Amino acid sequence: MAVAASQLFKWVLLVAASASLLARADLRYDFYNTSCPGVEKLVRDELALKFAADVTLPAGLLRLHFHDCFVRGCDASIMLKSHNGTAEQDADPNSTVRGYEAIEDIKAKVEAACPLVVSCADIIAMAARDAVNFSQGPLYQVETGRRDGNVSLKEEALQFLPPSDGNVTVLTEYFAVQNLTMKDMVVLSGAHTLGIAHCPSFSKRLYNYTGAGDQDPSLDAAYAKNLATVCTPENVASVQPLDPMSPKTFDQGYYQSVYNHQALLVSDAALLNDSLTGAYVQLMNNASSLDTFFADFAVAMINMGRAGVRTGTDGEIRATCAIYVD
Structure with missing residues (x-):
């Protein structure tokens, strides 16, 4: 797809920037302190077990977060499935993305502790942070308060994920x-x-x-x-x-x-x-x-974790991340 100086990308950029500024105010550190205390430790402890069993998983979860945020923002839309092959997961750039099962397993643990409180999008962001840290990278705080989207489109993944052969x-521009x-x-x-x-x-x-x-x-x-x-x-x-x-x-x-x-x-x-x-x-x-x-x-x-986020009453908190949308 040719994007240089495209009117489409300029328009999307304006919309995305405006939405990001509005939503960013609703993200904050320790968002779940009252509603689900200890959730970040819960996620981290579960991931520690998974990373010990699969040393390749950190890279997968980090990439999962990137690919989620670049399509419709960081809203866990990459977790959604389609019977007809029309979801983000079905796009060629996502054919080798992995880590879906790990996120779903962690979501189940979180749901057992705090039903319908913590979004899949926030779990993905936490998992990416922990993936970096468990690989001897930095430990940074993650802003939380995201909500999940319920739309996932293959064509948008093709449109917005940066190409591996781009200059x-x-x-x-992407x-x-x-x-x-x-x-x-x-x-x-x-x-x-x-x-x-x-x-x-x-x-x-x-x-x-x-x-x-x-x-x-x-x-x-x-x-x-x-x-x-x-x-x-x-x-x-x-x-x-x-x-x-x-x-x-x-x-x-x-x-x-x-x-x-x-x-x-x-x-x-x-x-x-x-x-x-x-x-x-x-x-x-x-x-x-x-x-x-x-x-x-x-x-x-x-900065990336703020991309196109849904907060407040926008979006949803669902019990499972990987549901079918058609």
């Missing part, structure tokens, strides 16, 4: 729709310090970058050779870590990988092609500590 201009800045974009890209990508999402860079059977010249040659041994042209099932340096630890290894031309996705490699985002990549590559990245990431996550 900085395109990515910045983030702007969510009232997020270019700095938010380059900082939140650092979430790719966790997780994996399937071969088809980057194999074009290895075998047919311009359509002439060539390789992306910006890829480090030795790194590309290693990728090609795993991701052969016919291999669609294999995966590679987004951060080859420290794929299970939340750190600045992602930026070091990008700086050394060892980024898997075109959208990650593109950060070096812009003076502003490239400067941040270089800053993180050279940083002697994680303090700046951790502080920036916490701020960016809080």
Whole structure:
């Protein structure tokens, strides 16, 4: 989808910014202090057990939060299902999203303690924060008070989720729709310090970058050779870590990988092609500590968590997250 200077994105940006400013006032820290005291500890304790059993789950839950917030805002609409294949989950960009069952399990525990009080959207936001922290990343406070949406559309996921082959201009516009800045974009890209990508999402860079059977010249040659041994042209099932340096630890290894031309996705490699985002990549590559990245990431996550939220009487609190909408 071509979005540069599109009238649609400009209009959506104005609407989203206005809605975000109104809803943000209703989000606050410790929203459930009275109505469901201890809910954040409950969520954290349940996740600790799940993370111990599945070390790949933190990356999945972090990605789940991103993909939820970029479509209709952070309203748990990604949890909704469709019998007809028309929900957000059915869109190609969400085909490898995981963590739905974990959120549903935690929701059941929360419902047992506080029926119809805590939204699925807030549980997803808490889970993303805990996923980061359990992976040795920062522990930041999460604003709560979100309510859940009851609409989930495949076409909106296709329209609003940032493309993995986008350049900085395109990515910045997608983030702007969510009232997020270019700095938010380059900082939140650092979430790719966790997780994996399937071969088809980057194999074009290895075998047919311009359509002439060539390789992306910006890829480090030795790194590309290693990728090609795993991701052969016919291999669609294999995966590679987004951060080859420290794929299970939340750190600045992602930026070091990008700086050394060892980024898997075109959208990650593109950060070096812009003076502003490239400067941040270089800053993180050279940083002697994680303090700046951790502080920036916490701020960016809080900003993203405000995207298009439903609060007050808007939306609903439902007993289960994964219901069918048709």
